Amino acid sequence: MSTDVMIEANGLTKRYGAFRALDKVSFEVHRGEVVGFLGPNGAGKSTTMRILTCFISATGGTARVHGYDVFDDPLEVRKKIGYLPQRAPLYGEMSVWEYLTFVADMRGLETSTFKKRMKNIVEVCGLATSLGKDIRDLSHGYRQRVGLAQALVHDPPILILDEPTSDLDPNEKAEVIKYIQEIGKERTILLSTHNLSEVEQACARAIIVSKGRIVADGPLEEIRAKSGRVRYVVQVHEKRVFEGGPAKKAPSAEEVQAALEKLPGVTSVVELPTDDRAHSFQLAGAQDGDIRAEIFQLIVSKGWLMLEMRREAQKLEDVFKALTKNDERRDRGRPVVEDDEDEAEASAEDEDEDEDTSAEDESDEDESDEDEDEDESDEDDKKKKG
Numbered sequence: 001m002s003t004d005v006m007i008e009a010n011g012l013t014k015r016y017g018a019f020r021a022l023d024k025v026s027f028e029v030h031r032g033e034v035v036g037f038l039g040p041n042g043a044g045k046s047t048t049m050r051i052l053t054c055f056i057s058a059t060g061g062t063a064r065v066h067g068y069d070v071f072d073d074p075l076e077v078r079k080k081i082g083y084l085p086q087r088a089p090l091y092g093e094m095s096v097w098e099y100l101t102f103v104a105d106m107r108g109l110e111t112s113t114f115k116k117r118m119k120n121i122v123e124v125c126g127l128a129t130s131l132g133k134d135i136r137d138l139s140h141g142y143r144q145r146v147g148l149a150q151a152l153v154h155d156p157p158i159l160i161l162d163e164p165t166s167d168l169d170p171n172e173k174a175e176v177i178k179y180i181q182e183i184g185k186e187r188t189i190l191l192s193t194h195n196l197s198e199v200e201q202a203c204a205r206a207i208i209v210s211k212g213r214i215v216a217d218g219p220l221e222e223i224r225a226k227s228g229r230v231r232y233v234v235q236v237h238e239k240r241v242f243e244g245g246p247a248k249k250a251p252s253a254e255e256v257q258a259a260l261e262k263l264p265g266v267t268s269v270v271e272l273p274t275d276d277r278a279h280s281f282q283l284a285g286a287q288d289g290d291i292r293a294e295i296f297q298l299i300v301s302k303g304w305l306m307l308e309m310r311r312e313a314q315k316l317e318d319v320f321k322a323l324t325k326n327d328e329r330r331d332r333g334r335p336v337v338e339d340d341e342d343e344a345e346a347s348a349e350d351e352d353e354d355e356d357t358s359a360e361d362e363s364d365e366d367e368s369d370e371d372e373d374e375d376e377s378d379e380d381d382k383k384k385k386g
């Protein structure tokens with residue numbers, strides 16, 4: 001593995017009984033990258049993150065973090081990773097300072113190192129005015145900041161953040177993303193979220209998972225281009241024409257639409273609702289082309305008056321919807337029978353992976369060591385199962 005690879009998942013599979021939560025997931029995260037880990041509910045994001053942070057073991061495949069195998073070297077992996085689980089296990093009766101001191105003690109940090117480090121963490125996470133407050137009195141947004149701070153206490157080069165902005169209001173979300181952007185300047189981050197605009201703000205690359213499989217992985221631009229399409233919006237005046245031009249009267253919507261449809265590379269033209277001054281259309285064309293000049297020439301040659309023209313790359317949201325539209329695994333914890341082919345594959349793998357069976361079905365068993373985060377993890381699993 002290249003020293004630049006900070007996280008490497010190789011064919012990770014996780015089954016809960018007959019249900020396959022992860023199916024041969026492979027990806028790499030390089031030093032300094034902030035990667036968005038996207039997927040609908042139940043896609044397998046938390047499962048992947050919990051394997052990478054050594055809270056549960058995989059049924060098959062391997063994973064390495066900072067060069068350490070998550071199965072063979074969990075202690076080393078935990079030193080290299082700061083983890084913010086979906087529901088951070090914070091102790092409400094402690095003040096922020098007491099809690100962070102407690103986390104530092106658990107991590108075996110020297111008091112002087114901790115105090116020095118805290119200056120930076122408090123600044124980066126915006127906690128200066130909250131250190132003396134009890135955690136139970138903090139808003140959701142501030143609790144998440146404390147969650148981020150606890151993940152940074154041991155100064156890990158890698159952060160794994162599981163939906164850090166879920167349950168936050170829009171202002172709190174924006175704040176937490178701002179802190180993540182700041183933290184990401186010096187660290188490698190894997191950030192799971194449902195929120196595509198957050199990924200667009202904080203990440204240059206995304207991995208999209210659906211039904212336990214990776215359906216896209218690459219720079220955001222590349223993922224947007226995956227649809228292979230681009231849109232243009234064109235508006236033509238409905239009442240006026242270009243003075244001195246060939247047109248004697250303003251065009252009808254049908255005329256404009258027919259002319260636009262004839263342009264090379266246009267695959268569809270749809271009329272958009274608009275006010276009564278303009279005919280407005282959305283055109284779809286090929287991603288690698290740019291027909292703005294042709295559109296302009298057409299409108300000029302007709303003598304029509306153009307009010308607006310813009311080219312829009314496909315939105316990440318549209319690509320995400322298209323890639324995950326059949327993902328209906330929202331029934332948390334209930335085994336869902338996959339299609340026949342998958343079932344057959346699963347039973348074939350059962351035979352292949354017999355040596356892993358101790359880790360296979362019960363995640364609870366894997367989560368019994370004494371890390372402070374374990375309570376949350378167990379509780380979380382019970383909720384999922386319950």
Ligand SMILES: Nc1ncnc2c1ncn2[C@@H]1O[C@H](COP(=O)(O)OP(=O)(O)OP(=O)(O)O)[C@@H](O)[C@H]1O
Nearest residue numbers: 016021041042043044045046047329331332333381
């Ligand atoms: N302990 C468990 N026992 C049985 N099934 C589980 C368990 N944990 C997770 N699952 C199932 O595995 C699938 C993947 O769950 P996971 O929590 O990884 O999804 P996710 O992408 O993180 O979703 P969300 O965004 O809702 O947290 C889901 O269908 C879930 O119900």
